[in-house]
Amino acid sequence: MKTDKKLLNITFLGTGTSQGIPMIASNDPVCLSKDFKDKRLRSSVLISSDDASYVIDCGPDFRQQMLRENVQLVEGVLFTHEHADHTAGLDDLRPYCYKIGEMPIYLNKRTLESLEQRFQYIFSKENRYPGAPSVQPTIVDNQSFKLGNLNVTPIQVLHGNLPILGYKIENIAYLTDVKTIATSEIDKLKNLDVLIVNALRLEAHPTHFNLEEALDFVAKIKPKKTYFTHISHKLGFHKEVSKNLPPNVYLAYDGLKITS
Incomplete structure (x- = not known):
């Protein structure tokens, strides 16, 4: 029987919270761990197929992540929101712009306005720096759209009181800071x-799911598999937390690759 399902490869570029693990100046045992799964760069994923390569968010570790994974091509960036741990790597898109020209970016209006202020030298029409990356923004909100031949549906979530975006790409959903x-x-x-x-x-947080809330959400959604990301050192050691998760629920880690 033929199927129209598109096979997608997901690489977890980073799975850490805004400060990463280890956190600067911390002597927390998780920050001192020698386990590579406890070392987490800022959260981002690479979504790729036979004919497409996109990233969701490009934070301050973007250059390091691209070099580590030897990513030769990025064809677009989907932004969840404007916070620095999700956007500060914007300038490091330059090498990919050399290859494809203008980089398509997908984001809500508020995030675009924030980037236009913070990266004025990229977005300015009058004083644009000639070496800056070239980007082509597309405002997305509630309407589904196409990335090449991939179907994308924006998912509206609240990061505390801040409306931000998650993305459903085919039958995979990426939600962070929910x-x-x-x-x-x-x-x-x-x-x-x-x-x-x-x-x-583990403890409740005003703007993010803690582990209990994330597990309750999984029980409500009932996906075939779940991977947790945007993890701080206060969740605990990867190895220990993983032992107590339900079947088909996993802690992601930097460099993890899955196919669905």
Whole structure:
């Protein structure tokens, strides 16, 4: 029987929270861990197929991540929101712009306005720096759109009180920095093959799921597999936390590659 399902490869470029692990100036045992799975750069993923290569978010570790994974081509960037741990690597898109020209970026209006202020030398029409990366913004909100031959649906979530975007790409969903999500958006996430969602720490947090909330969300969505990301050292050691997770729920780690 023929199937139209598109095979997607997901590389976890980073799985850490805004400060990464180890956190600067911390003597927390997790920050001192020798296990490579406890060393986490800022959160981002590479989504690729036979004819496409896109990233979701490019934070301050973007250059390091691209070199580590030897990524030769990026054809577009989807931004979840404007915070620095998700956008500070924007300038490091330059080598890919040399290859493809203008880099398509997909984001909400508020995030674009923030980037236009912070990276004025990239977006300015009058005083644009000639060596800056060239980007072509597309505002996305509630409407589905295409990335090449991939179907993408934006998912509206709340990061505390801040409305941000997650993305469903084919039958994979990437949600980070989630604290609450409306029932109407949850309905878009039924029958997922893979859910990637944040699980910051054990204690409650005002703007992110903690582990308990993330597990409750998984129980509600019922994806085939779930990978937790945007993890702080306060969640605990990767090895120890992994032992207590339900079947088909995993802690992601930097460099993990999965196919769905």
